[in-house]
Amino acid sequence: MSSNRKADYIHTSWSVEGLESLIDDEGGFIDPRIYTDENIYELEQERIFARSWILLGHESHLPNPGDYMTSYIGEDPVVVVRQKDRSIKVFLNQCRHRGMRICRVDGGNAKAFTCTYHGWAYDIGGNLVNVPYEKEAFAKGINKTEWSPLQARVDTYKGLIYANWDEEAPSLKNYLSDACFYMDHMLDRTAAGTEAIGGIQKWIIPCNWKFAAEQFCSDMYHAGTVSHLSGILAGLPPEMELSDSEIPTKGLQFRAEWGGHGTGFYIGEPGMLLAIMGPKVTEYWTNSANADKAAERLGSDERAKALMAQHMTIFPTCSFLPGINTIRTWQPRGPNETEVWAWTIVDADAPDDIKEEYRRQTLRTFSAGGVFEQDDGENWCEIQSVLRGYKAKSRPLNAQMGMGGDFGKNSEYPGRVGYVYNEEAARGMYAHWRRMMTEPDWRTLAPKQSLKRAAANK
Amino acid sequence: MTHSKKYKMADIILQHEVEQFYYMEAQFLDNRDFSSWFDILDEEIRYFMPIRTNRIQRESSMEYTKDNEFAHFDDTYEMIRGRIRKLQADVGWSENPASRTRHLIANIIIDFDEKSDRLDVSSCFILYRNRLERQVDIFSGRRQDELLRVDRKMPFKIRNRTIHLDQSTVLSNNLSILF
Numbered sequence: 001m002s003s004n005r006k007a008d009y010i011h012t013s014w015s016v017e018g019l020e021s022l023i024d025d026e027g028g029f030i031d032p033r034i035y036t037d038e039n040i041y042e043l044e045q046e047r048i049f050a051r052s053w054i055l056l057g058h059e060s061h062l063p064n065p066g067d068y069m070t071s072y073i074g075e076d077p078v079v080v081v082r083q084k085d086r087s088i089k090v091f092l093n094q095c096r097h098r099g100m101r102i103c104r105v106d107g108g109n110a111k112a113f114t115c116t117y118h119g120w121a122y123d124i125g126g127n128l129v130n131v132p133y134e135k136e137a138f139a140k141g142i143n144k145t146e147w148s149p150l151q152a153r154v155d156t157y158k159g160l161i162y163a164n165w166d167e168e169a170p171s172l173k174n175y176l177s178d179a180c181f182y183m184d185h186m187l188d189r190t191a192a193g194t195e196a197i198g199g200i201q202k203w204i205i206p207c208n209w210k211f212a213a214e215q216f217c218s219d220m221y222h223a224g225t226v227s228h229l230s231g232i233l234a235g236l237p238p239e240m241e242l243s244d245s246e247i248p249t250k251g252l253q254f255r256a257e258w259g260g261h262g263t264g265f266y267i268g269e270p271g272m273l274l275a276i277m278g279p280k281v282t283e284y285w286t287n288s289a290n291a292d293k294a295a296e297r298l299g300s301d302e303r304a305k306a307l308m309a310q311h312m313t314i315f316p317t318c319s320f321l322p323g324i325n326t327i328r329t330w331q332p333r334g335p336n337e338t339e340v341w342a343w344t345i346v347d348a349d350a351p352d353d354i355k356e357e358y359r360r361q362t363l364r365t366f367s368a369g370g371v372f373e374q375d376d377g378e379n380w381c382e383i384q385s386v387l388r389g390y391k392a393k394s395r396p397l398n399a400q401m402g403m404g405g406d407f408g409k410n411s412e413y414p415g416r417v418g419y420v421y422n423e424e425a426a427r428g429m430y431a432h433w434r435r436m437m438t439e440p441d442w443r444t445l446a447p448k449q450s451l452k453r454a455a456a457n458k
Numbered sequence: 459m460t461h462s463k464k465y466k467m468a469d470i471i472l473q474h475e476v477e478q479f480y481y482m483e484a485q486f487l488d489n490r491d492f493s494s495w496f497d498i499l500d501e502e503i504r505y506f507m508p509i510r511t512n513r514i515q516r517e518s519s520m521e522y523t524k525d526n527e528f529a530h531f532d533d534t535y536e537m538i539r540g541r542i543r544k545l546q547a548d549v550g551w552s553e554n555p556a557s558r559t560r561h562l563i564a565n566i567i568i569d570f571d572e573k574s575d576r577l578d579v580s581s582c583f584i585l586y587r588n589r590l591e592r593q594v595d596i597f598s599g600r601r602q603d604e605l606l607r608v609d610r611k612m613p614f615k616i617r618n619r620t621i622h623l624d625q626s627t628v629l630s631n632n633l634s635i636l637f
Binding site for chain 1: 507508509511512513514517520523524526527528529530531532533534537539540541543544547549550551552553626627628629630631632633634
């Protein structure tokens with residue numbers, strides 16, 4: 001094997017036809033093996049995680065040159081570093097000499113990185129700059145550019161840092177396309193932008209990453225039915241009972257025209273937001289000077305003040321809840337395990353007491369110990385455990401909610417938009433997953449192509 | 459506290475009192491008697507578990523997230539009341555069916571001023587959790603408490619608790635239990 005190994009697909013027991021049969025967008029069927037099969041998981045690393053834009057953090061995580069954090073693109077460890085020119089570099093956290101992890105901590109500030117195995121040293125841009133005994137020991141010399149770690153493409157969208165290994169992939173802006181409109185409800189309420197509250201909480205859930213990604217993409221149903229009843233109860237004043245709380249019923253769900261992204265939200269009914277974030281944040285979101293500013297900026301009173309308990313996933317693993325402002329990357333760790341990396345953002349110009357309230361309420365509700373999130377972990381690991389069964393995997397799961405419903409053009413909201421309790425966004429996520437898993441390159445995968453094809457089919 | 463400290467009988471009695479208090483607290487939690495546990499909390503309590511990170515030595519001061527940063531827990535009295543409501547609810551799926559827990563408390567070091575009704579107490583814990591068919595979690599760590607002396611009936615109230623968990627990535631699907 002030379003250093004120029006052709007980047008070909010991992011050998012797999014799955015044929016293209018086999019992979020295509022796993023998801024039926026039209027019929028609303030999901031083959032449970034997508035959550036359990038080792039070979040499918042390996043293929044996901046190559047065809048999804050090595051080709052998609054992956055969320056790594058927020059610009060405010062790295063305020064100064066030399067500030068760095070370690071993260072992951074799929075299972076590949078990366079170092080994310082703020083440069084002297086304010087740009088951000090993301091490179092594979094692997095010394096090319098013997099494959100050692102270059103940076104072994106979670107973050108900090110550095111002038112250089114030195115591999116702790118043999119001392120190969122890298123600058124903060126990830127360039128190999130020093131090889132000990134280079135002259136004496138490498139008689140033929142060593143090309144330090146060639147033996148530097150792999151660099152990823154980096155781009156940001158309104159504070160969020162994403163990276164992508166694939167040179168051919170569309171730009172981040174095109175990748176997000178019509179999802180930006182919905183991301184802005186959280187990211188673009190003020191000219192001051194957002195900032196992250198320090199600290200990333202990490203924990204493991206023994207379940208496939210797609211359960212988590214799909215739920216944030218498409219599942220308001222679990223919140224409006226039984227999953228989070230006790231979370232709601234935990235936020236009620238002592239004198240109130242569950243029967244006194246009003247679970248909303250009005251809202252919309254969005255499926256991106258391209259890319260597998262999805263979101264949903266209630267409109268005009270604050271019950272759920274109130275249960276999750278309490279009265280102070282609810283007031284801030286719906287009825288404050290900052291909310292007025294957001295309405296002006298977004299050009300819509302409804303979008304700024306009346307959209308509540310919004311859930312959203314940017315394919316594959318970037319999920320967040322606008323208004324609640326928790327953000328997380330679902331780091332895949334084998335077909336049967338996910339590592340959650342969760343943090344919270346706030347409007348940079350929010351009053352200090354509001355920032356503090358966001359911090360306390362999101363860690364009370366959406367964290368490993370969160371009174372809402374605790375129950376999500378419970379559901380997903382039970383499903384994963386059931387899917388060890390042969391019969392349990394032998395028949396498709398049902399993703400038919402909302403099929404045959406109205407997804408006509410909505411003058412205010414772009415994309416395919418339907419009723420809030422829906423699985424249209426889940427079908428969109430899995431349809432995109434299927435395309436990523438089966439289509440070899442961006443000539444067919446690119447968003448423009450998909451839009452053209454959609455137009456031709458009409 | 460210095461190594462050369464001369465202990466008086468009162469110190470030994472206090473140590474015994476604090477130990478018995480913690481054993482009683484552990485029993486409340488392990489018996490799922492959360493209402494009794496709530497009764498030993500002071501209304502001004504801060505129940506705080508910062509996140510622990512991996513840092514190089516020269517930046518070891520950054521190991522724990524700070525007061526105004528994200529944490530595993532940062533609860534007020536009212537937030538804990540809500541947690542207990544969830545723990546006792548029929549619809550609290552993460553603890554229904556309930557976890558089997560065992561809190562083992564040790565290494566108790568008391569720091570106090572005789573003139574004050576406040577004690578600063580450091581203790582270590584092993585918290586074993588077994589859940590559903592075969593889930594096992596083992597948490598170890600240290601608790602730094604501020605205890606207030608109240609009356610004879612209930613010797614102390616927990617005014618503040620900071621928990622340092624010996625994990626960076628929490629190796630569990632949730633933290634649905636109390637430390």
